[in-house]
Amino acid sequence: MNKDKKMMQEALMMVFELSINMLVPILLCTFFGVWLGEKIHINWMAVPFFFIGALAGYTSIFKKMKRFLKDDKKKKDEKEVDHAKKN
Secondary structure (H helix, E strand, O other), X not given: OHHHHHHHHHHHHHHHHHHHHHHHHHHHHHHHHHHHHHHHOOXXXXXXXXXXXXXXXXXXXXXXXXXXXXXXXXXXXXXXXXXXXHO
16 A cells, blocks of 8 residues: 555656646746736737747656656666566
8 A cells, every 4th residue: 555655646746746847937938928028018928928938848848758758667677677587
């Protein structure tokens, strides 16, 4: 049961981390776009900055998941090697 609880906790942390990695760049870029739009009197300036933030968030998540999957595959391969050595 302890192993299941640990896996659930890791999964929840991953979801939380991915959510933060997506939301923070979007919000920061959008707020910057609103601020810049008010300074130079272009009201729609937040729209392109929203998409820039979304692209930055997507890139961050993509890199994070790529690294996670690579590490997961490495751990799985190590377990298979250990299991083969035992037999």
